[in-house]
Amino acid sequence: MSESIQTIEVAATADVTASDADVLARTVTAVRGAGAVLRERFGDVVAYRTREELMSALAGNDDAALDILRPALTRLRPDAGWVEDELDGGALPAGEWWVVDPAEGNVNHLQALPEWAVTATLVRDNQPVLTAVHLPLTGETYTALAGAGAHLDGRPLRVSPTTDLGLGLVATSQARPDEDEKVVHRIGSSITAMLLDALVVRTSVPATLHLVNVAAGRLDAFWQYAGARADLLPGALLVTEAGGQISDAQGRPWTPRSETFLAAAPGVHAQAVTTLSR
Known part of the structure; x- marks a missing residue:
């Protein structure tokens, strides 16, 4: 499987x-x-x-x-x-x-x-x-x-019908305390990229509360660098069952081994991948 x-x-x-x-x-x-x-x-x-x-x-x-x-x-x-x-x-x-x-x-x-x-x-x-x-x-x-x-x-629950990332509310989260310097820099760069491409960027913990908002259509996308099973699996299932798309930040299938995570409404998923891949 x-x-x-x-x-x-x-x-x-x-x-x-x-x-x-x-x-x-x-x-x-x-x-x-x-x-x-x-x-x-x-x-x-x-x-x-x-x-x-x-x-x-x-x-x-x-x-x-x-x-x-x-x-x-x-x-x-x-x-x-x-x-x-x-x-x-x-x-x-x-x-x-x-x-x-x-x-x-x-x-x-x-x-x-x-x-x-x-x-x-x-x-x-x-x-x-x-x-x-x-x-x-x-x-x-x-x-x-x-x-x-x-x-x-x-x-x-149903994810957002938004099709323009420029009108989207997006969010990210810090996966854990004491991230290594490489991950910290990736987080900072991704926030900058989303600030340029999305309407509003929210940053806070925990990840699960952002993901329930994606599933409920209140947020259009959520991404995270690194992460644990416990903070991603619940929201990943909720978003998927609400009609959203799950991948890593480059658009590849996400697994618990992945280094990045992206959950988004279908209408903005590809745009979010483009932004995070810069």
Whole structure:
């Protein structure tokens, strides 16, 4: 089976089994439960003076959410593997894996900023099968099931009809702290190129919240250099099932091994590739 998730959009609806739909429904319950725990922990800015204190605060949020997510998702798929490090990238071994970010945008949570979420994605032979992204502060839950579309609280999602990048709202994100200098320069150059070609460029973390906006038609494109499975796979499935296109920044099929990522409405995808390839 090809690792490229670009092929998801042609999956036949008949291939979506009732068990996958049931797993998705129960996954939604799990991410909402974890979100409720994180919402209770949200409020004042969490002070930290050292990297060690920061990492401890981040781990506290992760552990609180995982106390809900890990047992619930393990019961759903007892034989599925579990990705321990949310910053890991690359292909997974064959079989089923849970790719979970218990606090996507965790640093925003600590800073009392609203842009954070809980995500859980079931991956089968390197293809994302289902995903649930819950935004605890708004109560919104975004879901996608391969071959069955993308939804926001049960309402179908569709990407933007924009066909002119010059009228497009686009976004990018920093994949992780402490990027190497080469990646940092590529990010800067790409933002400059998009500032010249697109209408508005947004830059913030986390990636998943930009990608749900692409799936919902609020943004026209999102790109990122480097990246982890946990911050790209949920949104990649959502965008694909909402009718968008996924590739690397040069327009080639994207896989978890790719060094770049691009999700866009079909009408601006080729223009975005041209801009990012300069």
